Amino acid sequence: DNMFPHHENEIAQSEAHSGKRFVSHWLHSEHLLVDNKKMSKSLGNFYTLRDLLAKGYKGKEVRYMLLHTHYKTQLNFTLEGLEGARQSLARLNALIDRLQHLPESQEDHPELEKHLKKAEEQFGKALADDLNISVALAALFDMVRDVNSAIDSGVFSAGQAQKTLDLLKRFDSVLAVMTFEQDAPIPQEILDAFEQRMSARAGKNWAEADRLRAFIETSGYVIEDSPAGSRVKRR
Missing domain, CATH: 1.10.10 (Arc Repressor Mutant, subunit A)
Known part of the structure; x- marks a missing residue:
C-alpha cells in the first residue's frame, strides 16, 4: 500500500491545498493492530477519532496512546491501552496542578536540581537514540515520582515549582499531551x-x-x- 509514490502523493496533495510546505521530515511507523488483529475495513475493527471522542476520550489521550510506542514496533491499539494512556496523562496533569497550587515556601529541596537535570539529560539522550520514546517517557515518569516525593517532604520552594513547570513545558513541546492552563474560577x-x-x-x-x-x-x-x-x- 505504501510503495512509491503513495506518500509523495499525500505530501503533494497537502501542499497543493495549503500552498505551504507540509512537513520537514516524513516517517512511517509500523502498521497498527487493533485487539491483536490487522486493522481493516473488511474486518470492521477500526476506530475513527470521532468514535473515540464519542466514547469520552480526549484528543491528547489518543495522541499519547499513539506516540508511546517506538515507531519500529507495532502498536496494538485497545481500549484498555487507551485507559492506560488516560491514567498516565492524569499522573502528569496531577503533578502540574499540584505545582501550580503549592503553598508559598522559600526553602529549596536539596535534591530537586539533581532530579531535573537527570530527567532532562535522559529524555534528550533517548530521543536522540532513534526516537526511543519508551526510555524518554520512563525518564519523565521517574521525574514525576521524584518531584512528588520532594513535595511530600514539605520542603519545596515556589522557585523550584516554576523550574519544574518550565521543564515539563519543554518536554511537552515534543509530546504535546499535557495541560498547563489554569482552571477557570470555581463557582x-x-x-x-x-x-x-x-x-x-x-x-x-x-x-x-x-x-x-x-x-x-x-x-x-x-x-x-x-x-x-x-x-x-x-x-
Missing part, C-alpha cells in the same frame, strides 16, 4: 459548600460534612486533602 456555590464542609468537620457534624462532599463531587469537583491543608478542584 462561588462550590466554594461556599467547601467552607461549610470544613466547618461541619470542625464541629464533628460528619453527616453534614458527607452531604456537602457528595454535593461537591456530583457537581464535578473533588476535595483534595494534603499535609498543607484541603482544597477543592475540578475532577
Whole structure:
C-alpha cells in the first residue's frame, strides 16, 4: 500500500491545498493492530477519532496512546491501552496542578536540581537514540515520582515549582499531551459548600460534612486533602 509514490502523493496533495510546505521530515511507523488483529475495513475493527471522542476520550489521550510506542514496533491499539494512556496523562496533569497550587515556601529541596537535570539529560539522550520514546517517557515518569516525593517532604520552594513547570513545558513541546492552563474560577456555590464542609468537620457534624462532599463531587469537583491543608478542584 505504501510503495512509491503513495506518500509523495499525500505530501503533494497537502501542499497543493495549503500552498505551504507540509512537513520537514516524513516517517512511517509500523502498521497498527487493533485487539491483536490487522486493522481493516473488511474486518470492521477500526476506530475513527470521532468514535473515540464519542466514547469520552480526549484528543491528547489518543495522541499519547499513539506516540508511546517506538515507531519500529507495532502498536496494538485497545481500549484498555487507551485507559492506560488516560491514567498516565492524569499522573502528569496531577503533578502540574499540584505545582501550580503549592503553598508559598522559600526553602529549596536539596535534591530537586539533581532530579531535573537527570530527567532532562535522559529524555534528550533517548530521543536522540532513534526516537526511543519508551526510555524518554520512563525518564519523565521517574521525574514525576521524584518531584512528588520532594513535595511530600514539605520542603519545596515556589522557585523550584516554576523550574519544574518550565521543564515539563519543554518536554511537552515534543509530546504535546499535557495541560498547563489554569482552571477557570470555581463557582462561588462550590466554594461556599467547601467552607461549610470544613466547618461541619470542625464541629464533628460528619453527616453534614458527607452531604456537602457528595454535593461537591456530583457537581464535578473533588476535595483534595494534603499535609498543607484541603482544597477543592475540578475532577
